[in-house]
Amino acid sequence: KQEVTQIPAALSVPEGENLVLNCSFTDSAIYNLQWFRQDPGKGLTSLLLIQSSQREQTSGRLNASLDKSSGRSTLYIAASQPGDSATYLCAVRRDNDMRFGAGTRLTVKP
């Protein structure tokens, strides 16, 4: 059974810092991995999707990497802004099964 873990559970940084969020999974036989953002009281918004054959994806200040063999993914946020404050979740998919981590709650202080 796939287990997805995100560390740390919460992170607080000053504005402008570069930061890394971690996601680990136990079964490396995945189809893809997605990073989502969730604002309080809202649904999830997909940020980046990495196919199992890819190593990384970039969108603006966000860069996600995937190391399938070690069961790890990282989300790198450059030059963090207060607007980046949210919970970030990763999810791994195999066939029809998508498993989510519990998320990292990020606070960026002005």
Add this chain to the structure above:
Amino acid sequence: EAGVAQSPRYKIIEKRQSVAFWCNPISGHATLYWYQQILGQGPKLLIQFQNNGVVDDSQLPKDRFSAERLKGVDSTLKIQPAKLEDSAVYLCASSSDDGEKLFFGSGTQLSVL
């Protein structure tokens, strides 16, 4: 493009009562998902539809939860009777044919007292 619509946004009921949630996916999306997100946890899949057929309902507590997607568009999720542990946010999501990217609604926050 309109997003995934869900209603109601909030619902407070007492245990043993029944409740229903409604979801309208993005137009043309064949796949619809219902997730349960308990506070502090990631979403857990309850049921997945492909058009109006069920693809996966292995984690749906069928003794109290039911869902339908008549005509392959809108969907309703029902809980009867509700328990205290059903307090959670119920998220609906849809995806296009390739099933790659999921689009989520804002969810329904359920409190069972």
